[in-house]
Amino acid sequence: MTLTRETPVRLTQYAHGGGCACKIPPGELEEVLGHLARPAPGTGLPLLVxxxxxxxxxxxxxxAVGGAPAQAMVSTADFFTPVVDDxxxxGxxxxxxxxxxxxxxxxxxVLAVNLLAWxxxxxxxxxxxxxLRGGLDIATEAGCHVGGGHSVDDPEPKYGMAVTGLAHPDRLLRNDAGRPGVPLSLTKPLGLGVLNNRHKATGERFEQAxxxxxxxxRDASAAALAxxxxxxxxxxxxxxxxxxxKLARASGVTAVIDTAAVPFLDGAREAVRDGYVSGGTRRNLDWVTPTTDFGTxxxxxxxxxxxxxxxxGLLVAGEVPGAPVIGHLVPQGAHTVVLR
Structure with missing residues (x-):
């Protein structure tokens, strides 16, 4: 039966997962990608990342063209199943x-194209x-054009964007550039996954999430660069x-986290207590367990x-005004992450 706009619709009920929790588990993904990291010959454009x-x-x-400043092109794509019902x-x-x-x-x-499965x-x-209107409004807020996209008929709804950006090649934020002695800042609180999972199960709406x-x-990135x-x-x-x-492994360091300093959204601990933990979260924990010292x-x-x-949010190796410092980087030890 085809629904009409007047029929109450809970979009999260049409997806097996929700948001980024529906990602392929990190360990499985790395196994797939492990032999594909090689540059294409003859492109003429240096691959920086x-x-x-x-x-x-x-x-x-x-x-470089004329006297224009040096630039780098940043390219990415991200899409997922409904994380909220609205x-x-x-979008x-x-x-x-x-x-x-x-x-x-x-x-x-600077430019995005829509990716829609419906x-x-x-x-x-x-x-x-x-x-699509929601996606356009956020792109407009970011000063980014939306120039079309691609759509497919799919049993499960999915939406996201492929995005092209510009950066200075000598002013990139990379995950392999961490160095011992640098603090770690987190620009948004944690707990989005468990609150979204509770929303999917119960219909409760969490405005803070x-x-x-x-x-x-945008502002966190600019502050980090500044x-x-x-x-x-x-x-x-x-x-x-x-x-x-991944950051600590790529940088050849160990990250020490002060768990008491990590911010969480209101209701997040209650959601965990009540069992609203996604399979993706449990797979994440399984993946990092061999390389993490969980302390107490x-x-x-x-x-x-x-x-x-x-x-x-952004996890930045450095102090970001207004963002809590949740730990620091130290010389590489037996673990990539240590909790204190």
């Missing part, structure tokens, strides 16, 4: 999440229009522990630190 360290986006250096909010969240990869590299997004015989197209997910990482940071990543589907593990942290804290975020 590729597959090697699993960074947030790919970057190539652009040729189509407009889903805004998915767009902010896709744009975040450019900000996480120290760039500014069950055309099940869900009305005016819902799809609301999703929506507000956090639609917030652009403070002289050279290393960062955004915290999304692999959780804080997963993305921090309890199970709920470990799950929150591995919580699969959607459109989370």
């Amino acid at each position: 590729g597959l090697a360290t699993g960074d947030d986006a790919a970057v190539v250096a652009l040729p 189509p407009y909010d889903w 805004r969240i998915a767009a902010a999440n896709a744009l975040s990869d450019v900000y996480a590299m120290g760039g500014r997004p 069950p055309r015989d099940v869900l009305p197209f005016d819902l799809a229009r609301e999703v 929506v507000a956090t997910m639609v917030e652009l990482n 403070a002289g940071a050279v290393c960062a990543t955004d915290v999304t589907g692999f959780g804080l522990l997963g993305h921090l593990h 942290s309890d199970t709920d804290t470990r799950l929150l630190l591995a919580d699969a975020q959607t459109s989370g």
